[in-house]
Amino acid sequence: GYYFAQAPGRLRGGQVGFPAVTVMGTENAMLAATLADGHTTIRPAAQEPEVDDLIAFLRKMGADITRSAPDTIEVEGRRRLRGADHRVIADRIEAGTFIVAAAVTGGHVTVRHAPAAHLGAFLEVMDRVGVSIQRDGDTIEVRGSDDPDAYHATDIETSPYPGLATDLQPPTAVLLSRATGTSRIHEAIFEDRLEWLEELARMGAHVDIVDDHHANLTGPCRLRASEVEMSDLRAGASLILAALAAEGESVIHGAHQVRRGYENIERKFLDLGARIAHVSEG
Numbered sequence: 001g002y003y004f005a006q007a008p009g010r011l012r013g014g015q016v017g018f019p020a021v022t023v024m025g026t027e028n029a030m031l032a033a034t035l036a037d038g039h040t041t042i043r044p045a046a047q048e049p050e051v052d053d054l055i056a057f058l059r060k061m062g063a064d065i066t067r068s069a070p071d072t073i074e075v076e077g078r079r080r081l082r083g084a085d086h087r088v089i090a091d092r093i094e095a096g097t098f099i100v101a102a103a104v105t106g107g108h109v110t111v112r113h114a115p116a117a118h119l120g121a122f123l124e125v126m127d128r129v130g131v132s133i134q135r136d137g138d139t140i141e142v143r144g145s146d147d148p149d150a151y152h153a154t155d156i157e158t159s160p161y162p163g164l165a166t167d168l169q170p171p172t173a174v175l176l177s178r179a180t181g182t183s184r185i186h187e188a189i190f191e192d193r194l195e196w197l198e199e200l201a202r203m204g205a206h207v208d209i210v211d212d213h214h215a216n217l218t219g220p221c222r223l224r225a226s227e228v229e230m231s232d233l234r235a236g237a238s239l240i241l242a243a244l245a246a247e248g249e250s251v252i253h254g255a256h257q258v259r260r261g262y263e264n265i266e267r268k269f270l271d272l273g274a275r276i277a278h279v280s281e282g
Contacts, residue, residue: 013038013077021160023048026073030054033075034063045073048161049118053089060084090115093167094262095140096122097237100171101272102142103131103151104178104245109272111140121164125172128154129179148220153181158189166190170238173197173217177205178245182218196235199228203242203250222247230254233261240265244274 013036016029026046033040045051047070055073058065061084064076095114102109103126116123116138126133130151132143145151153176158166166189176183177200187193191212201207203226206218225248230236236258243250255278258265269276 011036011077013040013075016040016042018044021046021071023051026051027054030058030065030073030075034058034061034065034078034081036075036077038077040075040077042073042075044071046160047071049089049092049115057084057086060086089118090138092118092122093165093234095119096165096168097171097241097262098268099126099131099133099140099142100175101241101244101269103129103144103175104241106144106146107142107272108144109142111142112138114138114140116140118161121162122168122172125154125156125164126175128152129175131175148178149180151175151179151220153179153183153217153219155184155186157186158193160189166193167234169193170196170234171241173200173215174238174241174245176217177207177219177221177223177242179217179219182216185215185217187213187215196231196238199231199235199239200242202226202228203239203246205242224248225250227251228253230257233257237262237265240269240276244269244276 011032013033018025021044023046026042029042055065061081062078063081064078066074068074090113092115095111096119098109098111116135123133134141156164156172158164158169169187173185194209194215197207197209197215204221204224206221208216223242223246225246228239230239230252236254239252243252266276266278
């Protein structure tokens with residue numbers, strides 16, 4: 001279903017709050033407030049770099065919007081906005097996905113124009129696991145390892161920025177399935193974000209889903225080809241990573257899921273040497 005909302009005339013500014021930090025909630029409140037009458041305060045406001053990038057874009061269009069504190073955004077409504085040119089920041093989640101791809105396949109991948117400054121918590125996890133990463137500005141060079149003892153188990157917990165992004169939990173879980181020891185995952189953002197691990201288990205991962213927010217992964221395990229289903233965007237990308245690391249040919253249903261968030265993902269993996277093809281499901 002959906003909601004239909006209508007205001008008689010222009011919106012009015014006011015206090016906007018959320019029971020928990022939300023990126024899309026913050027961004028939608030900002031968009032509404034830019035053309036509302038009066039002043040709007042958004043608190044708690046998400047601190048993700050994508051939110052600040054939207055603030056920068058709206059300012060170019062003439063919006064009066066500032067982040068007055070890390071968790072507070074102030075907006076003074078305007079009568080109209082103007083057109084502007086803006087280059088969107090690089091996708092930190094896609095960059096993280098390809099970093100894990102190199103790690104789990106034993107590949108050597110260079111990610112250029114990566115938003116390294118926005119990947120601090122994720123890169124810290126990669127360091128704990130033992131992934132070889134070299135940074136040079138916004139270029140990240142990754143050298144994966146085929147040694148089954150190269151990677152070490154570690155515990156991870158997702159949280160709002162600047163913590164580990166929930167969207168990077170699924171790719172990281174694939175890597176942890178290849179690490180020696182038991183890793184504990186605490187998914188603190190979404191309640192259903194661990195369900196996809198059942199598909200990873202079908203590929204040979206040793207998974208124990210404790211509850212909606214906690215799971216254990218014990219490795220290293222040899223992933224095997226399987227027929228699995230993408231339940232959402234990030235799970236879909238992660239199953240592709242698992243399939244690339246597995247022995248044999250895998251079939252992953254629900255390709256439309258991953259296309260929502262990754263542009264030309266098949267072409268990028270083909271360029272990296274993967275054998276991957278999109279097959280219509282009719």
